[in-house]
Amino acid sequence: MGSIIIVRTSACLQYPSLDDGANGRHAVLGATDGCAALDIVTRTRVALILLDIQQLSGLDGLTVLERLRDIDRRIPLMVVGGIDSVRVTADALQLGTTDDFTRPCDDELLLLIRRALDTLPAAASMGNERHLGDRHLHPAQLLLVGGDFGTRGTLTLALSPYCHIDLVASPAAALAYRRRLSPDVILLDASMPGTDVADFLTRLRATFVATPLIAINVVGDPRVFIDALRPRLHAALGQPLQCEALFDALRNVLTLAAYARRVLPIFSRPVTRVMNCLLQNYATIRICEIGKAVGISGSHLRRLFREETGMPLKRYLDRLRLEIAKYWLAETDETLETIARHIGLQGAPHFSRVFLRVCGERPGAYRRLRRSSRRGTMLMPGQDCEA
Secondary structure, three states: OOEEEEEOOOHHHHOHHHOOOEOOOEOEEEEOOHHHHHHHHHHOOEEEEEEEOOOOOOOOHHHHHHHHHHHOOOOOEEEEOOOOOHHHHHHHHHOOOOEEEOOOOHHHHHHHHHHHHHOOOHHHHOOOHHHOOOOOOEOEEEEEEOOOHHHHHHHHHHHOOOEEEEEEOOHHHHHOOOOOOOOOEEEEEOOOOOOOHHHHHHHHHHHOOOOOEEEEEEOOOHHHHHHHHOOOOOEEEEOOOOHHHHHHHHHHHHHHHOOOEOOOOOOOHHHHHHHHHHHHHOOOOOHHHHHHHHOOOHHHHHHHHHHHHOOOHHHHHHHHHHHHHHHHHHHOOOOHHHHHHHHOOOHHHHHHHHHHHHHOOOHHHHHHHHHHHOOOEEEOHHHHOOO
């Protein structure tokens, strides 16, 4: 039989009478916060989850509910906690809760659990064990505030299989950012002109209370920067941006906060050095020069890069240039000739042919579509191109 998980700040202390299992059939496991509950569900066969949606530390109740559903939607889930918001109740029901109740006393809770278990079909009681190894893990949610076009393109190529990346171009747009669930991590470009970073971080922290914040492109010593802004900031990275340090910082915060999300890849030092080189020199460097620039033989580097990123080095450079071109198209009025020069391609006709072949549409059509659909928050366009 599967276990019963009670997700509440003081779950184990509130219900000692259930420690040996309700009706002698199910062990009862207490999770004092959402992350602990997600960890249990990924490792244990579960028959029923009882979630106190308003008494959780760390991740908010709806975020926990969504991630539990990401793992296995078949697990019956009861929500308690005196839901007094129509919006929260509607969101909870939309995410597939079995029932919602006001916060019960211990005896009432025991009765509710026994009634729920009595009505469970046999298949549900088997829990999620056979799906633990092959379940589909959803990508983490990353919000990037600002960032130069090269940084955006690099993040898109390297992390889009693992992260859903949203972009807002300004602090004001970040504070107005609205999604049903908060992002898993926020990246802030600290070099945005005219931005009071300390004030912005204070307001951003008030809006996204539990979301980790990482500052990139910090001017000066990042250690001084982060010491001055703690605890509003989780990490600070200086200039020029180093891919290895950025990926490590993202991996650290997502490992703590996203049990039901895909784990970020660990790229080797040679591969991140190539990414750094291309981030800084994508418009001028040639493939034959990359190995020499990073100090690795060409054949070994090409093999290693393809093994870790899933694409040949030349394709990565071509894709990076096109990802960057998309931001030039969407956010500026530069001509195709000028954009081609910015990304290292030989004129507008060559740029148009390559863009059409890889992205399936001409640059002008892409620009018109993005201009008409943009509403302050823009999805990073990494998935528009074919592999």
